[in-house]
Amino acid sequence: MPPLNRTVHPAPKRPEKVLQFGTGVLLRGLPDYFIQKANERGSFDGSIVIVKSTDGQTDEFTSQDNLYTVAVRGIQQGKAIETNTVVSAVSRVMAAQTQWNEILMLARNPHLQIIISNTTEVGLDYVEESIFQKPPMSFPAKLTAFLYERFRSVGGSKAKGMIVIPTELVTDNGLKLRDAVERLTAYNELGKLFTKWLKFHVRFCNSLVDRIVTRPTDEARQELQAEVGYTDDLLTFTEPYHLWAIEGDDRVKEMLPFADTPEIIIDEDINFYKERKLRVLNGTHTLTMPLGYLLGLETVADEMKHPLMSRFIESLMLDEIVPTVPHYDEPGMDAAAIKSFANDVLDRFRNPYLDHLLLNISMQETAKMQARNVATLQRYYEQGKGVPKRMAFGFAAYLLFMRAVREENGQFMGEISVPGGGVLTYPVRDDKAGYFYGDWQTVKDKSLTSVQTFVKSVLSDAKLWQADLNALPGFCEAVANDLHAMLTNGVESTLEKHMGAA
Incomplete structure (x- = not known):
């Protein structure tokens, strides 16, 4: 049985518009799944660059040309649901430990406007450190370094602002992440102009994700691989129900064209x-x-x-x-x-x-x-x-x-x-x-x-x-x-x- 790759499943290349910190199953089964579906509908034409922070191993993605299958299984309104979606929205997965300079270069990409994260609950905590390490240790420091590089490359342009959507299961996750970034900005003395650009042109959104996503059992993996005719080491199982609530206004809606589905709610109060x-x-x-x-x-x-x-x-x-x-x-x-x-x-x-x-x-x-x-x-x-x-x-x-x-x-x-x-x-x-x-x-x-x-x-x-x-x-x-x-x-x-x- 061949492994899943772009020969088995051809997929178009799309411009890189989303930067994602984290490789976990929740991100694969919810935000990335939403973006894949939006690409299929034609309401979004973009791909995701993933940053892996925990170690330097990205082989599980690269060996499959960054493809993976989301298998939806469950009951919805009394009806059994069984669907398989090959997610091709990921363009590449980069290791922060070994590719930090390349990751910073992404900040110069004019198409990139959206940052998503899921780094564990403690991943949003403020850690006092230099953002000029390669790489910084904490996620907020990595994000601050990336945003600072973005600012330097665009000269404080409003049009090149960004929207940051953490999905960690923390109350007011967007506000918490913004606070950590602002404290790191002050600690690293990044200057008044960057502080102003950060305040007015980078939007941090509180968000809530709701979907149970798991890795399959060995038995379930074997059954599904026999069904689809290829092996998939990144196979992801999830339930039919899915909801992503994002706190934002009309500007946020404009910057998230993939949010054209009832399962993504954008509201000023979530x-x-x-x-x-x-x-x-x-x-x-x-x-x-x-x-x-x-x-x-x-x-x-x-x-x-x-x-x-x-x-x-x-x-x-x-x-x-x-x-x-x-x-x-x-x-x-x-x-x-x-x-x-x-x-x-x-x-x-x-x-x-x-x-x-x-x-x-x-x-x-x-x-x-x-x-x-x-x-x-x-x-x-x-x-x-x-x-x-x-x-x-x-x-x-x-x-x-x-x-x-x-x-x-x-x-x-x-x-x-x-x-x-x-x-x-x-x-x-x-x-x-x-x-x-x-x-x-x-x-x-x-x-x-x-x-x-x-x-x-x-x-x-x-x-x-x-x-x-x-x-x-x-x-x-x-x-x-x-x-x-x-x-x-x-x-x-x-x-x-x-x-x-x-």
Whole structure:
């Protein structure tokens, strides 16, 4: 079977208009996919130059002439979706470690107007360093060096300004990146004229990306390669749902001609879309992952196949989370849009083609719980509905998931019983793992009093939650009772009783 290349799949060369920092699957499956589709529609005629920062290896791209396949698999509005798209929009992939001078030369390209990034959440952090290193260490420093070279080559021209769209999963990612670039500009003494050009002619846009993109399993890769008739080491699996919300005005719309599809939203305020995703999709993941994993399940799709777990997820999302999400009285941003999004999310959770591992979702669970669910919990109480039973149950499962039984080489390890009498050990990958390891030492499984004391102590910790959750009437009692029942009777039997009592 031949490898994917431009002999197997001929593709036209297009002018390089987009610079992209990052080679990950999210970029390949969302922004690059959007640009590919726009090229096919004829609304955009451009290619992407990718900068790889992590190491100097670009062989996986060059060996395939920078082509790769995006396989869309899933269910949308009850219909199975299976499509394959060969993305030919990438012109070349360059290594920052070995090709930095060539990358800087790209700044002189008059066609280049758009910069996209996804460098991990900490990748936007400010690092005080010289931008004249080859290359600079941090992404903001690399970007500052590139923009400075652009400024020097165009003489401060307004027409040669740029639009920068970070896609890192950080609140106000565009503003954060702009702040880092401005601080680096001052530290490196790049001058008033560059500072002025940066302020008026380089637009940093907050953005939100929403699509689950994964690498395929070996079995899925083999099946798809047999279907298409070539091998593809960059094969990317993704779900049908895709959304890219970009904060911007009419000028931004003019500079992004590929944004001529309903799945790309350009608006001066994208907070509605951020809140909707954060609360409904991410918040549900965070409140249900511990429970699903403690039941012995491995993936989100497994949760949706489990009769009790799927009912719990639907009830939590539709009855307790959706009614709390802020909305506006206009089509597409109203209560109906939130409910429609929630139904889409349930379809996405059911997707049997994506191996969305629960243990991967568990990374930094405590910080996620605070960011995604505390405000939801408070809003529920503000609506005068009393104790949110599903949220309390999910929170109890989270506390149980955080119970480490030992420490191994600095890593805290938890344990769950599996069918047949075995024990599964899992890492508690959370900055607060040591905190919970200490507090759990005070709990005696059969003692409701010790469980209540533990829960009260955790909920009152304003450093964890930026609020005193004990102030929410009945919440501490509900969490403690659910947690004690799980410790005494087991997770599944407790969930069965919980759902039966609803």
